[in-house]
Amino acid sequence: MEKVYDICCGIDVHKKLIVACLRTGRKSELREFGATTKELLKLADWLNESGCEMAAMESTGSYWKPLYNVLEASEIKAMVVNAQHMKAVPGRKTDAKDAEWIADLLQHGLLRASYIPSKEQRELRELTRYRKSLVEERSRELNRLQKMLEGANIKLSGTVSTINGLSARNILNYIMDGGVFSEDVFKEMLRKKEISYHLKADPKQLVEDLNGVLSPIQKRMIKELLKHLDELDVHIRNLDDEIDNFMNPDEKDAVKSICEIPGIGETSAKTIISIIGTDMERFPSDRHISKWAGVCPGNNESAKKRKSGRTPKGNPVLRSTLVQCALAAAKRKESYFSAQYTRISAHRGKKRAAVAVAHSLLIAIYHVLKDKTAFRDLGSNYYNQFNKERKANSMVKKLMLLGYTVTLEQAFA
Numbered sequence: 001m002e003k004v005y006d007i008c009c010g011i012d013v014h015k016k017l018i019v020a021c022l023r024t025g026r027k028s029e030l031r032e033f034g035a036t037t038k039e040l041l042k043l044a045d046w047l048n049e050s051g052c053e054m055a056a057m058e059s060t061g062s063y064w065k066p067l068y069n070v071l072e073a074s075e076i077k078a079m080v081v082n083a084q085h086m087k088a089v090p091g092r093k094t095d096a097k098d099a100e101w102i103a104d105l106l107q108h109g110l111l112r113a114s115y116i117p118s119k120e121q122r123e124l125r126e127l128t129r130y131r132k133s134l135v136e137e138r139s140r141e142l143n144r145l146q147k148m149l150e151g152a153n154i155k156l157s158g159t160v161s162t163i164n165g166l167s168a169r170n171i172l173n174y175i176m177d178g179g180v181f182s183e184d185v186f187k188e189m190l191r192k193k194e195i196s197y198h199l200k201a202d203p204k205q206l207v208e209d210l211n212g213v214l215s216p217i218q219k220r221m222i223k224e225l226l227k228h229l230d231e232l233d234v235h236i237r238n239l240d241d242e243i244d245n246f247m248n249p250d251e252k253d254a255v256k257s258i259c260e261i262p263g264i265g266e267t268s269a270k271t272i273i274s275i276i277g278t279d280m281e282r283f284p285s286d287r288h289i290s291k292w293a294g295v296c297p298g299n300n301e302s303a304k305k306r307k308s309g310r311t312p313k314g315n316p317v318l319r320s321t322l323v324q325c326a327l328a329a330a331k332r333k334e335s336y337f338s339a340q341y342t343r344i345s346a347h348r349g350k351k352r353a354a355v356a357v358a359h360s361l362l363i364a365i366y367h368v369l370k371d372k373t374a375f376r377d378l379g380s381n382y383y384n385q386f387n388k389e390r391k392a393n394s395m396v397k398k399l400m401l402l403g404y405t406v407t408l409e410q411a412f413a
């Protein structure tokens with residue numbers, strides 16, 4: 001096989017041990033290093049002195065990140081490779097053999113590098129992912145609060161639209177302080193504007209729903225839950241400010257551009273930009289970014305027979321964000337994405353339809369960012385422009401089966 005690199009290095013990364021194999025022509029040199037910063041700098045100096053052209057390592061957990069940062073700071077070209085793409089030969093599994101195998105594959109150009117963004121974008125990713133985890137934690141806490149209230153026979157969710165809103169919080173604070181809810185209390189809270197006039201239940205039903213039985217332990221737990229929810233809200237707001245301050249002007253412009261696409265809000269747009277960036281030149285086409293995100297149909301064909309077409313594994317945060325945006329876009333009845341969701345969900349199910357719409361959203365995002373153009377919606381009537389005669393005949397047959405006589409007349413030329 002043809003050699004791509006004369007001098008390269010394969011690195012097997014572990015939590016406390018790093019094994020490096022420097023390949024120079026046909027000669028190999030193995031060295032072991034620790035995982036501390038001092039040891040990583042020694043590894044970088046060794047590679048610089050040896051004239052290493054490229055280094056490759058497995059994407060093992062998060063252990064590759066400090067090594068990649070050191071190599072990047074030392075101006076040593078490095079690639080991170082999916083471990084599934086370079087499985088070692090069976091029966092030869094040692095740290096030294098793994099490093100030698102990575103170096104051998106790298107030297108002959110048989111490794112495919114994973115997409116690693118710039119340091120600034122990686123830090124922005126950390127911020128948006130942490131914010132996402134806090135939002136998920138807040139959702140779990142709200143579910144716990146709902147279960148506790150149901151266990152105490154307090155039907156708060158049937159009274160207010162959200163149990164974390166201002167009206168719900170004032171009602172809970174009154175109950176936690178030992179108050180008994182009555183119609184007079186309801187009128188007084190309305191007068192003080194502590195609760196909304198537009199609640200889901202009438203005053204009589206409200207009194208019946210909110211007078212449950214709370215033990216002292218349950219009250220204590222609910223108070224801790226409410227306190228934790230307030231703390232999470234503060235942390236999420238602080239992260240929102242930090243993300244706004246950290247984003248550069250190009251990223252902010254990109255967020256505004258993709259916010260014009262139906263279903264994509266500002267928070268989701270920031271998460272998407274933090275993952276894919278603003279430079280689309282790294283993805284040759286929209287098919288490549290769809291495959292990388294894991295929202296396109298998979299290819300599995302043998303003997304001219306197409307087997308499972310399930311979507312491939314991709315970036316989990318990007319995929320989940322796109323699916324959430326797709327479900328929001330499906331509710332915009334005037335948009336193309338709503339028509340696409342309705343059309344696919346009728347015969348393929350709602351989950352497949354959501355992934356299909358997420359795929360279309362990512363394609364739109366790709367072209368908006370790459371072509372520097374504004375988004376143009378195809379409209380909810382897009383699919384009605386095709387096969388008009390066949391669709392008309394199908395509708396006529398359905399009406400005839402219902403006992404109607406139909407005469408078709410073209411409304412306009």
